[in-house]
Amino acid sequence: MSNDKKVLPPDEVNSPTRRRFLTKSALLATGGMMSLAMSQAGHAAPVTINVPETLSGGRTRFHQIYDVIIVGSGFAGLAAALEAKSHGLSVLVIDKMPVFGGNSTINGGAFAVAGSPLQKEAGIEDSPELMFKDMLKAGRGLNHQDILHVLVNGTLEAYEFTLKHGVRYKPFVQHFGGHTVPRTLQTVESSGAGIIMPMRESAQKLGVIFKTRCKFESFIQDNKQTVIGIQVKEDYRFPDEASGTSRNYAARHGVIMCSGGFGNDLRFRMLQDPQLNTDVDTTNHEGATAEAMLAMLKIGATPVQLDLIQLGPWSSPDEKGFGYVSQFNTIAGYPQGIIVDVRTGKRFTNELADRKAREDAILAQRDAEGKPVYPVCFTNLEGAKQAQSLPGALKYNVAWQFDTLKELADHFAIPYENLQKEVDVYNAAVKKGSGDPMGKDVSRAISIEQGPYVAVRVWPKVHYTMGGVQINVNAQVIDSISGQPINGLYAAGEVTGGPHGASRLGSCAVADGLVLGRIAGAHIATRPADPLFNTSASDNA
Missing domain, CATH: 3.50.50.60 (FAD/NAD(P)-binding domain)
Known part of the structure; x- marks a missing residue:
């Protein structure tokens, strides 16, 4: 302008x-009319303005x-x-x-x-x-x-x-x-x-x-x-x-x-x-x-x-407020990794869908009593290299690092064989540059075939x-x-x-x-x- x-x-x-x-x-x-008196310090004395017609009457x-x-x-x-x-x-x-x-x-x-x-x-x-x-x-x-x-x-x-x-x-x-x-x-x-x-x-x-x-x-x-x-x-x-x-x-x-x-x-x-x-x-x-x-x-x-x-849809139940995980997921976990249901080891949403689509999909992850089952989002260190919040997330135990996918699966009690298959399918789409089963744009994604891996738990919070x-x-x-x-x-x-x-x-x-x-x-x-x-x-x- x-x-x-x-x-x-x-x-x-x-x-x-x-x-x-x-x-x-x-x-x-x-x-009405007003008069303004200024002190040497530059602060104004109160100014009174007459009010001939108002609902409240009087002067301000x-x-x-x-x-x-x-x-x-x-x-x-x-x-x-x-x-x-x-x-x-x-x-x-x-x-x-x-x-x-x-x-x-x-x-x-x-x-x-x-x-x-x-x-x-x-x-x-x-x-x-x-x-x-x-x-x-x-x-x-x-x-x-x-x-x-x-x-x-x-x-x-x-x-x-x-x-x-x-x-x-x-x-x-x-x-x-x-x-x-x-x-x-x-x-x-x-x-x-x-x-x-x-x-x-x-x-x-x-x-x-x-x-x-x-x-x-x-x-x-x-x-x-x-x-x-x-x-x-x-x-x-x-x-x-x-x-x-x-x-x-x-x-x-x-x-x-x-x-x-x-x-x-x-x-x-x-x-x-x-x-x-x-x-x-x-x-x-x-x-x-x-x-x-x-x-x-x-x-x-x-x-x-x-x-x-x-x-x-990127926040964590393991920390209050915005925290470290939100920034990790937006810059690393979602664009360069996947999110899975810990009960099945399978993906359930496009990690790059709009916020409402992801929010609704994550909030649906509940047990038979309606209690949250927190999904896990992860990528490898190569995918997380631009996530400035990762050191803080690791320090305060709201993110975890694992040498192998098996260690990650065991930590969160995820069925390992299912998780490995899901990763293999995702990597195949990444290698091809298209064809992801969840419809994610993987044309700029990296393979997560090799560790070390970093993972976080996810649950939405009121944001906007x-x-x-x-x-x-x-x-x-x-x-x-x-x-x-x-x-x-x-x-x-x-x-x-x-x-x-x-x-x-x-x-x-x-x-x-x-x-x-x-x-x-x-x-x-x-x-x-x-x-x-x-x-x-x-x-x-």
Whole structure:
């Protein structure tokens, strides 16, 4: 995207007479005139704005004023912040947790890019159109195709954007399940922190203001229901809801919600899918909860596909959270090995199928009483040579190494003869370059005829929420009654719903956050500043 500010028509005024989700507490409406006093230290004294017509009545006191406020500091939040800042706006990014990044920091740092230079160097033919087809297939056709088109067509530019801000990638392309061709790039750190840290550092150098332990509470709207700020709790100590001091922040151009999904919100996710109870672990950080999304619903946002919750098919029952095994399986076990039922020694799924297909196949591995029978995924050391997490997995006994296939079979009580036959059939397909009985693309796979072998146990965990609020192609949040944008409110990343449909393809969350986050940051800059906040005073810190 260009750094030149584009002039577009103002948003259409959205003023339905009533919203079914409105609550009095969500409408701290404001209007009228204001005066701004700045201290020598650059902090603003509270600003009082008279309110002639509101549902709540009275006046609102703003403690700080910015051009743009972004809730959430993951991929989408940082992309939005950098883009808005590049258009000359003052930007505040808040996060309720004591550290920045949320799930983005702890994910695998894998980014699907259609038409990357590394693909071209490797002779891999790819395009946004092919990526679109792959995501639509994985999503079972439930994808919102307008947003999906924007996403796939923005990946290459988003990749170049990350390079500009100091992100470094491994010098090879990976083949994740459900993708027709290898198109996944991964940070050298094998972690989303490899994107979050340099982007945040870049944003800070450019003057973006960051606040941790700052919890979003509700929206502040004027008498036309335009979002002009937020109420927060400063010095909030998750999960102590009694902690923190209430403050009001104003946003001249609007608010961008990048607050993430609700994979660790047990109550809310069980409302959507009662099977996702305490017996099901999650890869999400503890702050991945639903309250920010629910606040958008309260002021009229449209909910989209909230019951579509993805389980990661590569995680391990032997460790909590994302752990070491997830990265091992995505980069080694699944593309360069096989997964088998320990009772029979036989494969039961395509290791490179999309996530939902693998998730469903693994969850079906249960005994007569319905208890899980954990499958085993394995490859040899040659297939695992690029798995940076393997040493940690071996150290903490969530992966095991064996000299021979017989030792592996004995350790997991797998019928050896059956397992050997399964390996032989797989190797024959690999040698031929096609014809795998499970339909796996083995054209780039290696033979696992020779050890040493490394193996892990597998069981899915709640990983990603495909549902959220509806946005348009400008990342504006859509009102559920009028079908028009809620003025002053944008969203990007996992808090939104639609682009992924029933199942998100691996490495597409980074693409989603970066592409739509940038769009939100650029489009919000085209909105005229609310006239309530016309002032020549400088912004506060």
